[in-house]
Amino acid sequence: MGAYTHMNLNGFDLNLLRVFDALMRERSVTRAGDQIGLSQPAVSAALRRLREILDDQLFIRRGNDMIPTPRALELGSSVREALGKIEFAFHKRRHFDPATMQRRFTLLGSDVFSMMMMPALSRRFADEAPGVSLQLVDNASGTAEKLLQEDAVDIAIDTELDMSDWTSSMQLLRAPYVAVASADHPTIAAAGIPSWGTIPLDLFCELHHAVRSVNGMVKCAVDTSLARIGRKRHVALMLPHTLGVALATARSLHLAIVPRQFAELVAPNLGLEIYRAPVPLPATDIKMFWHARHDADKGHQWLRLQVCKVRDEFELKMRRRADPAVPRLIA
DNA sequence: GATGACGTGCATCTGACGTT
DNA sequence: AACGTCAGATGCACGTCATC
Numbered sequence: 175m176g177a178y179t180h181m182n183l184n185g186f187d188l189n190l191l192r193v194f195d196a197l198m199r200e201r202s203v204t205r206a207g208d209q210i211g212l213s214q215p216a217v218s219a220a221l222r223r224l225r226e227i228l229d230d231q232l233f234i235r236r237g238n239d240m241i242p243t244p245r246a247l248e249l250g251s252s253v254r255e256a257l258g259k260i261e262f263a264f265h266k267r268r269h270f271d272p273a274t275m276q277r278r279f280t281l282l283g284s285d286v287f288s289m290m291m292m293p294a295l296s297r298r299f300a301d302e303a304p305g306v307s308l309q310l311v312d313n314a315s316g317t318a319e320k321l322l323q324e325d326a327v328d329i330a331i332d333t334e335l336d337m338s339d340w341t342s343s344m345q346l347l348r349a350p351y352v353a354v355a356s357a358d359h360p361t362i363a364a365a366g367i368p369s370w371g372t373i374p375l376d377l378f379c380e381l382h383h384a385v386r387s388v389n390g391m392v393k394c395a396v397d398t399s400l401a402r403i404g405r406k407r408h409v410a411l412m413l414p415h416t417l418g419v420a421l422a423t424a425r426s427l428h429l430a431i432v433p434r435q436f437a438e439l440v441a442p443n444l445g446l447e448i449y450r451a452p453v454p455l456p457a458t459d460i461k462m463f464w465h466a467r468h469d470a471d472k473g474h475q476w477l478r479l480q481v482c483k484v485r486d487e488f489e490l491k492m493r494r495r496a497d498p499a500v501p502r503l504i505a
Numbered sequence: 506g507a508t509g510a511c512g513t514g515c516a517t518c519t520g521a522c523g524t525t
Numbered sequence: 526a527a528c529g530t531c532a533g534a535t536g537c538a539c540g541t542c543a544t545c
Contacts, residue, residue, distance in 0.1 A: 203533055218534060220511095240533085 191253050193220040197233055198250045199340050201240045254340070258469045270472040272303040279477050280309045282318055283331035285415045286436045287460075294484045303476075322465045328474060329481065330463040343463045344478075346485055349433040351395070351455040353378070356424050357447040367449060373429070375405065375452040382410035384419045384428040396431050399453035420444055431455065438492055 196206035196217075203217045225232055228249075233240040242250065283291075288310055299306050311327060318330040319337055331346065353373055355362055361381065367373060373381075379400070385392055392409050400406050413419050416432055417440070423430040424444040437448050462481060468474040 222534085 190220055190224050191257060193217055194224055194232070194246075194249070195253050195257055197221065197240060198242060198246065198254070201233075201242075203240065254466050255469070258466065270476070272306070272473075272476050274305065275303050275473055275476075276305040277473055278307045278309065279329070280311060280327045281329045281331065282311050282313045282321060282327040284313055285417045286433055287331045289417065290435060290439060290488055291481065291484050294487060295480060298480050298484065302480075318463065322463060325465065328464060328468065328477065331460060331481075332463065333458050333460060337463055340466050341463050342466045342469055343461045344482075345459060346462045346481070347435070347460040348457045349435060349460055350457040351431050351451070352434045352437050353429055353431055353449040353451045354420065354423055354437050354441060354446045355381070355429045355449065356426070357445045359427060359447070361427070362447070362449070369447050370450060372450040372452055375403075378429070378452050379405050379407050381408075381429040382427065383407050384411040384413065384422050384426070384430045385409050386414065386416045386419050386432075387412040388414045394431065395456050395458075396451060396453060399455065403453070420446065433458070435488070435492060 200206045230245040232246045321327040419430050424446050
C-alpha cells in the first residue's frame with residue numbers, strides 16, 4: 175500500500191486501466207481488445223507497458239487462457255471499483271426517479287425465493303416503479319455465472335457459489351434447516367413428538383424422505399451429518415422444487431428437510447408440522463450476486479435495495495410469528 | 506515540418522492443445 | 526509423433542494526432 179501512496183501518475187495513461195480491467199474479465203488479449211475497441215496488438219502493447227510500469231507479468235499465458243498473477247488479482251477489484259466510480263461519475267443522472275424508469279429486471283432464484291420474496295417485491299415495484307417489469311427464472315440449471323456474464327439475468331439469488339471475481343455479491347439470508355411432516359402423521363403422533371420437537375434418530379432414519387434434487391443427486395448436509403455417525407436415511411422421493419417436496423410431504427407419510435423460513439411460511443397452509451432433526455444441520459448462506467458492471471448502475475442499485483427491503487420486511491414478519499427463543503434468521 | 510506517441514494491418518514466430 | 530488450429534508476442538511499415 176505504501177508503495178502506491180507516492181506513485182507518480184504524471185504520464186500514466188488511465189486507458190491502461192481499461193485494458194487491465196478487460197483482460198481481467200476476458201482472460202484473453204484478443205477478446206479484451208474486442209470488448210474495448212482496440213486491436214489485439216494494441217492490447218498486447220498496452221499490456222507490455224503495464225508490465226513495465228507495475229514490474230509484474232500481470233497475466234501469464236497458459237494455452238488459450240491468460241492467467242492473472244497474484245499481483246493482478248490483488249489489483250483487480252480496486253481497478254474495477256475505480257473504473258466503476260468513474261463510469262458512474264460520467265453517466266449518473268442527476269435525479270434518478272424509479273417512478274419514470276422503463277426497464278425489465280430478470281432475477282434468478284429458486285421457488286423458495288419466489289414464494290418468500292416475489293409477492294412483496296412485485297407490490298413494491300407496482301407502487302414505486304410501475305414502468306418496470308420483473309421476471310424470475312428458475313435456477314435449476316446451475317448456470318448462474320454464465321447468465322450473469324451474458325447479462326441474461328440481473329441478479330442471481332443462490333447459495334454460496336464459487337463465482338468469478340467479476341461478480342459482486344452481498345449476504346441476503348441465512349437459512350437454517352428444519353424437518354417437516356404432515357401434521358397428522360400417525361407415526362410421529364404415536365411417538366408423542368410435539369411441534370418443534372426433535373425427531374429421534376432411529377425414527378428419522380426409518381421414515382421415508384422427500385428431497386429437492388434437480389439432477390437426481392442427493393448431497394445434503396443432513397446426509398453428511400448422518401454418515402458421520404454411521405447412519406443414513408431412506409430417500410424415497412426426489413423432486414426438482416422445494417414447494418413440490420412440501421406438497422408431497424403434506425399428502426404422504428414422508429419427512430422432508432427444508433429451509434426454515436420456507437417451512438414457517440407454508441406449514442400452516444399445507445397442513446405441515448415443523449420438527450427439529452436429530453443431527454446438526456448447518457445453515458446455508460443465501461447471497462445475492464450480480465455482475466460488477468452494474469455496481470454503479472442507479473436502476474440496478476435501486477433493484478438491489480428493494481430486494482434488501484423485502485428481505486428485511488420478511489424477516490420482521492417471521493420474527494413476529496416466531497417463538498422468542500428462536501434465533502434470528504438473518505446473519 | 507519534425508518528432509514522438511500510439512494506433513492499425515499484416516506477417517511471422519512460438520507455444521499449448523487437440524486430433525489422428 | 527506429426528499435424529493442424531488457435532491465440533499471444535513481436536516486428537515492421539504506415540497513418541493520425543498533438544506538440545514543439
